[in-house]
Amino acid sequence: xxxxxxxxxxxxxxxxxxxxxxxxxxxxxxxxxxxxxxxxxxxxxxxxxxxxxxxxxxxxxxxxxxxxxxxxxxxxxxxxxxxxxxxxxxxxxxxxxxxxxxxxxxxxxxxxxxxxxxxxxxxxxxxxxxxxxxxxxxxxxxxxxxxxxxxxxxxxxxxxxxxxxxxxxxxxxxxxxxxxxxxxxxxxxxxxxxxxxxxxxxxxxxxxxxxxxxxxxxxxxxxxxxxxxxxxxxxxxxxxxxxxxxx
Amino acid sequence: xxxxxxxxxxxxxxxxxxxxxxxxxxxxxxxxxxxxxxxxxxxxxxxxxxxxxxxxxxxxxxxxxxxxxxxxxxxxxxxxxxxxxxxxxxxxxxxxxxxxxxxxxxxxxxxxxxxxxxxxxxxxxxxxxxxxxxxxxxxxxxxxxxxxxxxxxxxxxxxxxxxxxxxxxxxxxxxxxxxxxxxxxxxxxxxxxxxxxxxxxxxxxxxxxxxxxxxxxxxxxxxxxxxxxxxxxxxxxxxxxxxxxxxxxxxxxxxxxxxxxxxxxxxxxxxxxxxxxxxxxxxxxxxxxxxxxxxxxxxxxxxxxxxxxxxxxxxxxxxxxxxxxxxxxxxxxxxxxxxxxx
Numbered sequence: 212x213x214x215x216x217x218x219x220x221x222x223x224x225x226x227x228x229x230x231x232x233x234x235x236x237x238x239x240x241x242x243x244x245x246x247x248x249x250x251x252x253x254x255x256x257x258x259x260x261x262x263x264x265x266x267x268x269x270x271x272x273x274x275x276x277x278x279x280x281x282x283x284x285x286x287x288x289x290x291x292x293x294x295x296x297x298x299x300x301x302x303x304x305x306x307x308x309x310x311x312x313x314x315x316x317x318x319x320x321x322x323x324x325x326x327x328x329x330x331x332x333x334x335x336x337x338x339x340x341x342x343x344x345x346x347x348x349x350x351x352x353x354x355x356x357x358x359x360x361x362x363x364x365x366x367x368x369x370x371x372x373x374x375x376x377x378x379x380x381x382x383x384x385x386x387x388x389x390x391x392x393x394x395x396x397x398x399x400x401x402x403x404x405x406x407x408x409x410x411x412x413x414x415x416x417x418x419x420x421x422x423x424x425x426x427x428x429x430x431x432x433x434x435x436x437x438x439x440x441x442x443x444x445x446x447x448x449x450x451x452x453x454x455x456x457x458x
Numbered sequence: 459x460x461x462x463x464x465x466x467x468x469x470x471x472x473x474x475x476x477x478x479x480x481x482x483x484x485x486x487x488x489x490x491x492x493x494x495x496x497x498x499x500x501x502x503x504x505x506x507x508x509x510x511x512x513x514x515x516x517x518x519x520x521x522x523x524x525x526x527x528x529x530x531x532x533x534x535x536x537x538x539x540x541x542x543x544x545x546x547x548x549x550x551x552x553x554x555x556x557x558x559x560x561x562x563x564x565x566x567x568x569x570x571x572x573x574x575x576x577x578x579x580x581x582x583x584x585x586x587x588x589x590x591x592x593x594x595x596x597x598x599x600x601x602x603x604x605x606x607x608x609x610x611x612x613x614x615x616x617x618x619x620x621x622x623x624x625x626x627x628x629x630x631x632x633x634x635x636x637x638x639x640x641x642x643x644x645x646x647x648x649x650x651x652x653x654x655x656x657x658x659x660x661x662x663x664x665x666x667x668x669x670x671x672x673x674x675x676x677x678x679x680x681x682x683x684x685x686x687x688x689x690x691x692x693x694x695x696x697x698x699x700x701x702x703x704x705x706x707x708x709x710x711x712x713x714x715x716x717x718x719x720x721x722x723x724x725x726x727x728x729x730x731x732x733x734x735x736x737x738x739x740x741x742x743x744x745x746x747x748x749x750x751x752x753x754x755x756x757x758x759x760x761x762x763x764x765x766x767x768x769x770x771x772x773x774x775x776x777x778x779x780x781x782x783x784x785x786x787x788x789x790x791x792x793x794x795x796x797x798x799x800x
Contacts, residue, residue, distance in 0.1 A: 305782075309780040310774060312782070317779075351763045352767060354768070357771055392755060392759060402768070
């Protein structure tokens with residue numbers, strides 16, 4: 212199993228899982244459709260589907276193009292309504308807290324805390340990778356997770372950096388309040404990892420880092436030091452082995 | 459003569475005692491004791507005694523009345539929870555951070571914000587886990603924002619018109635150009651009692667003595683909804699909320715809410731919130747209001763995180779598996795799925 216980051220952050224989010232048989236699952240589609248098609252090597256038939264967390268453009272920009280290209284879209288009812296794709300015959304509703312098969316992947320959607328209609332995070336299971344938790348664009352996770360092999364988790368901003376920027380006038384208060392009320396702080400991300408049993412965890416990847424209010428090196432070092440797990444920052448173009456075990 | 463004098467003195471003394479007792483009775487009222495406590499707690503930086511105007515004292519009394527009610531409501535809600543989920547900290551005056559509160563009520567009363575007036579300012583207690591006391595956070599309402607803008611604003615307008623525009627209304631913005639020195643608009647309601655759906659709103663800043671400065675700002679429905687709070691309650695904004703029966707969540711229910719009213723209030727907040735503060739008018743009171751405004755969002759978010767984060771465990775091995783739902787026919791008005799298939 213591999214994970215390729217096609218985009219992460221407010222300029223567009225898209226992640227590609229690919230198993231050893233070449234069967235793919237797209238997580239988010241907030242980048243240009245041409246980039247997605249290129250990344251999947253125009254092999255649309257082997258894409259089992261695309262799961263979308265919520266209806267903001269940086270997560271669903273190419274949703275219509277993907278559906279039109281024959282790729283099935285999976286999201287909450289609220290997200291499908293918000294993206295106005297609910298009537299499309301390739302739209303599929305994910306019920307919260309129920310697992311559903313998407314090709315060789317089993318996906319469970321759970322609610323998150325964001326300023327959109329019915330935003331979701333996903334637990335994805337595959338024989339090769341084990342359990343993957345994907346959680347982004349949320350203030351916190353309402354849930355803990357069992358037996359997680361890989362965490363793909365947002366660490367959008369650092370409280371101290373955000374407050375310094377606000378105090379110096381670089382970050383507008385309206386925007387700062389919006390960030391606080393809709394994104395995962397690095398500190399909340401750490402608390403979430405602390406609250407979970409990480410004994411089965413192999414990797415932690417930090418997603419959706421803010422250009423202005425984060426510090427990549429600091430985040431990576433702190434997580435590595437505290438949790439002693441392989442830690443990565445989701446920079447565009449990075450490709451990771453996401454198997455359950457390294458060998 | 460002596461007897462008369464004694465009687466007179468006695469009478470005067472009796473009157474004085476009666477007056478004193480009257481004063482003490484008034485002074486002993488909880489609201490007055492609160493004002494006295496505020497004066498005691500207020501850090502005055504030395505020997506200078508805190509001076510409060512009569513209006514300020516009246517407003518501080520109002521802060522007491524409002525807060526007392528808020529604490530009582532909080533305690534009722536706390537006790538309604540089962541012991542397992544009940545916070546140990548009681549909602550009572552002894553558990554309130556009085557020093558912070560004293561500074562806040564003096565500042566807000568000086569600005570003229572009255573908690574007993576609707577939409578001026580709302581006190582919300584947040585537990586400070588470091589001090590194990592409640593910090594009272596004050597959230598200015600839309601009328602409070604207007605008062606602040608008029609008092610401290612840089613070139614604040616004399617007044618403003620705030621309206622929602624509905625699908626049946628005729629609205630035309632008339633922008634400023636070389637032939638038209640005053641920005642304005644034309645607005646006509648065609649059907650007063652069935653105006654259709656909200657499609658946006660606008661505010662219009664009016665400068666009576668300088669109409670060239672009048673400013674029209676349009677907000678689309680999307681702009682209004684962008685300002686909708688993340689934690690907006692379905693009871694106010696309408697929408698879906700969890701349905702509970704016998705202490706268990708049994709699904710979702712649709713709530714009508716008060717969408718139009720909330721949208722109008724949002725436009726009003728944008729109208730007066732857009733006024734920049736005049737640096738020359740900034741004083742300690744405004745600084746306090748601005749600082750508390752900043753802290754209010756973090757306090758609310760932190761409380762939500764403390765109450766709800768990392769709770770229930772999701773175990774993929776135990777989760778129920780369902781067939782994927784294919785949909786093709788949805789009523790776009792109600793969202794109801796009427797039939798499956800292509």
